[in-house]
Amino acid sequence: MSAAQTKPSIGRLVEALKDTRARTLELVGDLNDEQSLGPRLQIVNPLRWEIGHVAWFQEFWVLQHFGRQPPILEHGDQLYDSAHVAHDTRWDLPLPGIKETLAYMRQILERVMEQTSRERHVLRDAAGYHEDYFLYLVLFHEQMHDEAITYTRQTLSYCPPAIDIANMQVDDVALVERVQPVERNPALTQTGDYLTSDAEIPGGRFMLGSSSGEGFVFDNEQRAHEVEIAPFASRKLP
Known part of the structure; x- marks a missing residue:
């Protein structure tokens, strides 16, 4: 199968990544350095660490693992690898500032877009997984962290972020074939208690x-x- 035959699927995944990143940025774009770190709590992560982890995860699996590219952020594994960085230590790490972290996120997404746009034959990693598997992986991973960012803001009593719902895309939802429409429950129209x-x-x-x-x-x-x-x-x- 040629790369051209797989382009529509890869292209839609990349668009979903861009839409999801737009939502992530809406969730954290109003935070300063102090707010993006926040208090040390067992039930949340520092938001600056969380978004850096999202970018690192995308870099690790799409660019380094699948694309065989060298790491962009020096010591990124020591900062953002959740499998090895204990939760309680994440507030004490030498994390980049919020502006630097956002720039890192932008750089990673641009590299992913560049990598997926190249004309080439369909590739697999050593375990036999195609590129679309890793794009799905980082897409759903970021969406899960968007949920975590939302409840973290609520937990820390931050004001609601400005979300541009009217312009949100749903291509990422359409890609998930398991999602089925749910019939409206008449009971939801009841009043009273x-x-x-x-x-x-x-x-x-x-x-x-x-x-x-x-x-x-x-x-x-x-x-x-x-x-x-x-x-x-x-x-x-x-």
Whole structure:
């Protein structure tokens, strides 16, 4: 298969990466150096470390691992590799300032766009994974961290960020074939104390995880297996 035949898929993934990065920048663009570090808490990361980690993860897997490019940020592994940098030490690291971190993020995304635009035959890494696997990997990884950035801002009582929802793209959602439309629940139109009561979850048995034939899945989502959940209740609103 030629590179040209794979371009539409790769192109859409790159556009999804750009859209997701725009959302990430909206979530942190108003923070100064002090706010981007924040207090040391067990339940959050320093936001400046978090966005640096997002860029490093993209560099590590797409540029270094798949593209075989040399590292851009010296000592990046010592700063941002979450598998080896203990959570409690992340506030004490010699992290670049917020402006330098944002510049690093921009540089990595530009390099990824440049790498994916080159005309070449379809490549695989040593384990047999195509380029699109690693683009999916870093895309979903950044989106998960956007969720973490959102609840971190809430935890630290920061003001809500300015989000340009009207111009958000949904190509990244369309790429995930597993996402199915959900029918509207008529109960959600009820009034009174409906939303202030508990949601009763009946429990039951269901399949947890994904099989390798479902397209992209994280390695810790594989080996789908059946689990049983006891009935429980959850508040509908915080």
